[in-house]
Amino acid sequence: MSDLLANLNPEQLQAVTLPPQHSLILAGAGSGKTRVLTTRIAWLVQTGQVDPQGVLAVTFTNKAAKELLARLSAMLPLSFGHSARGMWIGTFHGLCNRLLRAHHRDAGLPQLFQILDSGDQLAAIKRLLKALNVDDEKFPPRELQHFINAQKEAGLRPHAVEAWDDYTRRRVELFAEYEAQCQRESVVDFAELLLRTYELLERNEPIRRHYQRRFRHILVDEFQDTNRLQYRWLKLLADDGREGGACLFCVGDDDQSIYRFRGAEVGNMRDFEREFRVANVIRLEQNYRSHGNILDAANAIIRHNTARLGKNLWTERGAGEPIRVFEAYADMDEARWIVEEIQSLVRDGMSRSDIALLYRSNAQSRVLEHQLFSAGIAYRVYGGLRFFERQEIKHALAYLRLIANPDDDTAFSRVVNFPTRGIGARSLEALQDAARTWNASLYSTVPHLSGKPGTVLAQFVRLVEDLRRDTARLPLPELVDHVLDASGLRDFYRSEKEGQERLENLDELINAAANFLGESGADAEALAQPHALLADFLAHASLEAGDHQADAGSDAVQLMTVHSSKGLEFDVVFLSGLEEGLFPHENSAVENEGLEEERRLMYVAVTRARERLYLSFAQSRMLHGQTRYNLRSRFLEEIPEGLVKWLSPPSPRGMGARSGAGMRVEPARGGLAPRVAQAPARSQDLGGLRVGQLVTHAKFGQGVIVAAEGSGADARVQINFGSAGVKWLMLAVAKLSPA
DNA sequence: ATTCTTTAGTTTTTT
DNA sequence: ACTAAAGAAT
Numbered sequence: 201m202s203d204l205l206a207n208l209n210p211e212q213l214q215a216v217t218l219p220p221q222h223s224l225i226l227a228g229a230g231s232g233k234t235r236v237l238t239t240r241i242a243w244l245v246q247t248g249q250v251d252p253q254g255v256l257a258v259t260f261t262n263k264a265a266k267e268l269l270a271r272l273s274a275m276l277p278l279s280f281g282h283s284a285r286g287m288w289i290g291t292f293h294g295l296c297n298r299l300l301r302a303h304h305r306d307a308g309l310p311q312l313f314q315i316l317d318s319g320d321q322l323a324a325i326k327r328l329l330k331a332l333n334v335d336d337e338k339f340p341p342r343e344l345q346h347f348i349n350a351q352k353e354a355g356l357r358p359h360a361v362e363a364w365d366d367y368t369r370r371r372v373e374l375f376a377e378y379e380a381q382c383q384r385e386s387v388v389d390f391a392e393l394l395l396r397t398y399e400l401l402e403r404n405e406p407i408r409r410h411y412q413r414r415f416r417h418i419l420v421d422e423f424q425d426t427n428r429l430q431y432r433w434l435k436l437l438a439d440d441g442r443e444g445g446a447c448l449f450c451v452g453d454d455d456q457s458i459y460r461f462r463g464a465e466v467g468n469m470r471d472f473e474r475e476f477r478v479a480n481v482i483r484l485e486q487n488y489r490s491h492g493n494i495l496d497a498a499n500a501i502i503r504h505n506t507a508r509l510g511k512n513l514w515t516e517r518g519a520g521e522p523i524r525v526f527e528a529y530a531d532m533d534e535a536r537w538i539v540e541e542i543q544s545l546v547r548d549g550m551s552r553s554d555i556a557l558l559y560r561s562n563a564q565s566r567v568l569e570h571q572l573f574s575a576g577i578a579y580r581v582y583g584g585l586r587f588f589e590r591q592e593i594k595h596a597l598a599y600l601r602l603i604a605n606p607d608d609d610t611a612f613s614r615v616v617n618f619p620t621r622g623i624g625a626r627s628l629e630a631l632q633d634a635a636r637t638w639n640a641s642l643y644s645t646v647p648h649l650s651g652k653p654g655t656v657l658a659q660f661v662r663l664v665e666d667l668r669r670d671t672a673r674l675p676l677p678e679l680v681d682h683v684l685d686a687s688g689l690r691d692f693y694r695s696e697k698e699g700q701e702r703l704e705n706l707d708e709l710i711n712a713a714a715n716f717l718g719e720s721g722a723d724a725e726a727l728a729q730p731h732a733l734l735a736d737f738l739a740h741a742s743l744e745a746g747d748h749q750a751d752a753g754s755d756a757v758q759l760m761t762v763h764s765s766k767g768l769e770f771d772v773v774f775l776s777g778l779e780e781g782l783f784p785h786e787n788s789a790v791e792n793e794g795l796e797e798e799r800r801l802m803y804v805a806v807t808r809a810r811e812r813l814y815l816s817f818a819q820s821r822m823l824h825g826q827t828r829y830n831l832r833s834r835f836l837e838e839i840p841e842g843l844v845k846w847l848s849p850p851s852p853r854g855m856g857a858r859s860g861a862g863m864r865v866e867p868a869r870g871g872l873a874p875r876v877a878q879a880p881a882r883s884q885d886l887g888g889l890r891v892g893q894l895v896t897h898a899k900f901g902q903g904v905i906v907a908a909e910g911s912g913a914d915a916r917v918q919i920n921f922g923s924a925g926v927k928w929l930m931l932a933v934a935k936l937s938p939a
Numbered sequence: 940a941t942t943c944t945t946t947a948g949t950t951t952t953t954t
Numbered sequence: 955a956c957t958a959a960a961g962a963a964t
Contacts, residue, residue, distance in 0.1 A: 261953065293954045317954075390954050425953095462952060561950050566956095583952085620940070743954060763951045785950050801951080824949065825955040 204242055204275065208235075215482045216240045218449075220249065220417070222441060223480040224473055225451040228513045229498070229807035230489030230769065233451055237419060238268060240449060241287070242275040244417055252286035254416035256437070256446070258295065260425050262744045264767075265290050268421070288415070292430050293390055294743055296397040300388070301739075303407055307400045309388065312604050312735040314611075315742035316382075316389040319589065321345060324610050328374070328381055331632055339374065348375050352391035353429045353463050355398065385609050385641060391429075398433050412439045415446045423452030423472070427463040431471065441476040448476060454509045455502050458763060458801050460793075469509065487513045487807075489769050491520025494813050497839045498806040504838055505796045513807075522845035524814045525836065531564075531777075531821040535571040538774050538816065542577060542757060545772060552578055556758045556770040558805050560783040563823070564776065565759050572757065582760035587712070587746030592693060592702040596709055597741055599687045600680065603668045604735045607641035616642075616660055619692040623656050631657060663687070668731075676733055677714040684710075716740055762805040773809035778817040779830035780922040789925075802835045819904075820892060829892045829904045831922040889917065889931075894939040900924040902939050 205213060212232055215225050216239045227233035241257065244250045259265045272284040288295060297315065304311050316324060325341045325348075328334075351361055358376035363369040382388065388396065401408045418438055420426070426434070439445025450472060457466040472478060487495055495513045502508070528534035542555055557568055557579075565581055572579045587593060595618055601611035617623040635645040643664070646657045667686055671679040684690050684706050693699035693706065716737050720726075726733055758770065762783075777783055783802070788794030806813060817832045889895065893905050903921035910916050915931040929936070 291954065296954095315954090318952095393954080459952075461950080563949070563956095622940090624940080745954080761951065782950095787950060797951095822955075 204239060204246065208232075208239065209486055211482055211484050211486070212236050212239075215484065216243050218480050218482075220447045221480055222438075222448045222472075222476040222478045223450070223482065224423075224469065224478050225449070225482050225484060226509055226511055227451050227453055227484040228487060228511050229453065229456060229804070230487040231484035231513070232488060233453075233484065234264075234267065234271070234421075236484065237421060237449075237451055238271045238275060241272060241417075241419060245276060250416045252284065253288075254414065255287040255289075255419070256295075256415040256417070257287065257289045257419045257421070258434075259289075259291055259421040262291060262294070264421055265294065291743070292433070293393050296393040296433075297739055297743060299397050299400070299411075300393065303400060303404075306404050306407060307396055308383075309396070310386045310605075312386070312732070314385075314387045314601055314605050314608050314735075315393065315739050316387050316610065317589075317742050317745065318345075318390070319594075320387075320610050320742075321389045323613070324381065324385075324387070325378060327609065327613060328378055331636060332374070332377060334374065339371065344371060344374060344378075347371050348378060349389075349391045350463070351375060352395045353427050355395065355429055355432060381609075384639075385607050386605050387608055387610065394429050394433060398429060398436065401433075401436050408436065411437060412445060417449065418446045419449045419451070421451055423450040424454050424457040424466050424469060425452070425459050425464045426468050428465050428468070431465065431468045435475070438476075448472070453511075455505075455511060455800055456766065456804050458766065458797060458804060460797050466507075483511055485511055485513055487515045489810055490515065490807060491517050491811060493519050493522055493843045494806060494809050497523055497813070497843050498803050500840050500843075501799060501806065501835055501838045502803045505799050507793070507796065521812055523839065523843050524812070524847050525844050525850075526814065526816040526847040527832070527850070528816060528818040528848075529820065531567050531818045532571070534776055534816050534818040535567040538568065538776065538814070539571045539575045539577065541774070541814065542572075543575065546577075550772065552755045552757045554771040555774070556760065556765065556768070556772070556808065557774045557776065558760060558762050558765050558808065559775075559777050560762055560785060560801070561777075562761060564782075567822075568759060568776065572759075578754065578756040579759055580754070580756040582758065582764050587705070587708070588741045589745050590702075590705055592689070592705055593709055596680070596684060596687075596689055596706060597738065599664070599667065599683050599689070600734060601738055602643070602664050603671065603683070604731055604738060606643040606664065609635075609642045612642045615687070616657070619688045621656065621660065623660065627657065671730065674730055675727070676717045676730060676737060677710050679730055679734065680710050680713045712741075712746075713737060762801050765808050766804050769808055769810055771810045772812045772814070773805070774814040774816065775805050776816050777821070778815050778833040778836055779821065780833055781828070781830050781920065782821070782823075783833055783835070789923075799835065829906050829920060831902070831904055831920060834923065889936065889938070895919065895936045896939045897921070897929070897934060897936055900927065903927075 205216065208216060212235070215223070215236050225236060227236065237257070241255055245252055245255070257268055259268060269284060269289050276283050290298070300307050300309060300313070301311070304313065322341055322345055325345050326336070329336050329339060329341060358372050358379065361372045361375070363372050382392065401411065415437060418434065420434065434448065435441070437446065438448050441448070452469060454466050454469055457464060460466070473481065492515055495515055499512055526537055528537055538557065545555065546552060559565060562583060569579065569581065588597070595615055598611040598614040601608045616628070631642055631645060631649060634649055635642050638645050638648060643661060646654070646661045649657060663686070667683055670686070671682055674682060690703065690706065693702045696702070717733070720733070720736065722733060784795055784798035788798045815836060817836070820827050820829050889905060891905050891908060894902060895905060896902050897919070900921040901924060903919040903924070905917050906920045906926065907918040908915065913932050916928050917931060918926060918928050920926045
């Protein structure tokens with residue numbers, strides 16, 4: 201046990217050994233958050249304060265859950281008499297799935313209910329709109345999806361939604377129709393998993409009491425990312441914080457809350473503190489990751505935010521290197537410079553996988569990839585399609601879903617004519633109409649159909665019936681294998697010219713099934729029911745879409761958005777595109793507190809770096825097919841000058857005023873040919889001004905000329921004033937002077 | 940049923 | 955500029 205607590209700093213030790221009371225741990229970036237969480241659990245168990253089955257640990261991602269479990273298993277070896285077995289460790293959605301399977305009857309669901317991922321949900325909504333003859337221009341499916349999820353996350357069923365206008369009233373009706381459709385098809389979307397579980401616990405006292413008594417300690421990771429419903433869910437399980445309820449131990453960092461746009465509610469941290477009368481708030485401020493200069497920069501940036509719980513990171517490591525800042529003429533030059541810098545780092549012995557290239561939006565990866573590719577540097581982009589989201593995998597899963605649950609109309613529609621078997625839109629429309637009148641699923645309506653469409657469809661139904669019969673006694677991997685062949689999917693992709701990779705992925709699906717079987721620890725009884733096991737596998741596929749296509753093993757430079765870099769760390773970090781409009785993103789200006797979220801994002805980006813941090817921006821950048829001229833990001837201004845080393849001489853504020861001369865750090869070769877943007881011919885008469893130039897306006901301050909039109913007395917210029925916005929000004933009226 | 944054409948959208952993403 | 959998805963034509 202002394203082992204367990206050794207090497208913790210005083211704050212970490214305090215957090216780990218807190219008495220059984222509600223606690224909030226404000227864990228700064230790199231402060232050993234996961235360590236505190238795992239050690240706390242291990243300590244509680246080893247000191248006999250709680251049985252493993254009294255522990256519930258909730259995370260947001262499967263990755264985090266796995267890491268928690270792995271580290272706990274290492275800390276609590278079986279020989280000690282305790283182990284991680286019996287604990288409930290998982291994501292909110294994973295745990296809800298588990299609860300709903302266990303109590304499906306009380307939750308009003310069939311045992312083999314299926315889970316819709318976002319794509320499935322969207323398809324289901326589109327199908328619904330079509331069936332109800334709703335104009336999808338007036339009610340865009342995506343918007344409706346967002347609306348429905350927002351209601352569910354607010355804990356509202358259709359009857360409880362307040363609608364003041366006709367439009368919302370109609371959306372609420374559609375919400376109700378959507379719910380009816382899901383119930384009919386025995387499917388559950390992500391938000392429904394949470395809401396259903398919440399309602400189950402709220403309405404069913406015996407079940408609620410059972411879990412309230414069982415879980416003595418509830419630990420929550422990344423608490424700043426919880427949404428309203430998740431917070432209420434926790435409150436319910438912890439019996440509202442009452443005497444005798446579970447202890448809540450929430451770990452989070454309000455400064456790293458970057459998912460407001462998808463419903464995360466930082467306010468939950470304050471609410472938790474108040475509603476649970478949290479006496480123990482512990483700040484973990486010692487950072488074990490980054491050098492001093494990097495931390496100082498991060499602290500300086502985040503200090504500009506007002507709504508904070510307050511925290512200041514410090515380190516015992518030295519100041520380290522200054523932060524390197526580079527200004528490029530164009531996005532291409534920026535990328536080229538980054539690549540040259542990487543080449544020199546690699547020459548000095550740095551491994552590529554210790555280098556990360558971060559950017560605000562995915563579109564920015566293109567230029568970087570292009571330059572890396574030409575230079576022959578191995579790189580890996582995070583954030584593409586994930587395994588279970590691939591087309592061929594989704595098709596295979598749809599067949600499997602039909603075996604487990606023939607009423608799943610989403611799965612039915614997906615593969616009824618894939619591979620094509622002559623079932624066109626007309627036949628399907630007839631089937632949909634019939635299904636509506638019979639109030640039954642598409643699958644079960646087929647026998648009621650007559651005529652030619654009836655016979656082709658009946659063949660499809662027979663195919664699925666055969667699949668179900670022939671796989672009833674097969675082990676899961678063989679079951680999948682059989683379905684791939686009998687469905688014709690394999691044949692289809694074999695005949696496709698580009699089908700090779702898809703075939704490999706299909707084989708990989710068999711491996712995934714085998715792995716799942718191995719990890720599930722299914723006993724003989726479970727093995728005897730392959731179709732129940734199949735339902736579990738399908739839930740797994742929906743809940744865990746698989747890794748992004750990144751081979752962790754290979755030595756490649758890592759490219760990703762700032763969002764997906766959260767939780768990771770690298771020796772060297774390049775943060776590119778630090779320009780107004782890009783980072784902070786222009787859309788954030790109109791959002792409530794949007795700028796503060798952007799700043800938190802910047803804070804996350806900066807704190808990813810261990811040793812060295814590069815910040816760069818470009819005067820001009822191609823975006824949506826147009827060259828844009830941006831000012832440099834205000835976040836750069838927020839870093840104290842003393843921490844920074846300019847690799848190019850700093851221009852007044854932003855850019856444009858400088859010509860190509862005087863670049864202090866010359867790139868090895870290729871050069872950064874001064875690439876002053878060519879103004880369009882029609883805008884030459886601008887009295888000495890040109891597109892891309894930096895100017896000063898009495899009221900709006902400094903800005904950069906983005907475009908121009910007209911001439912003489914009519915000449916107008918469009919100027920990007922950064923925080924003051926983008927404006928069209930008459931040259932004759934506005935007093936502009938070159939900055 | 941396949942192939943060509945048009946159109947809209949293009950911040951961030953997990954479950 | 956580029957893509958994905960819907961629509962129209964063959």
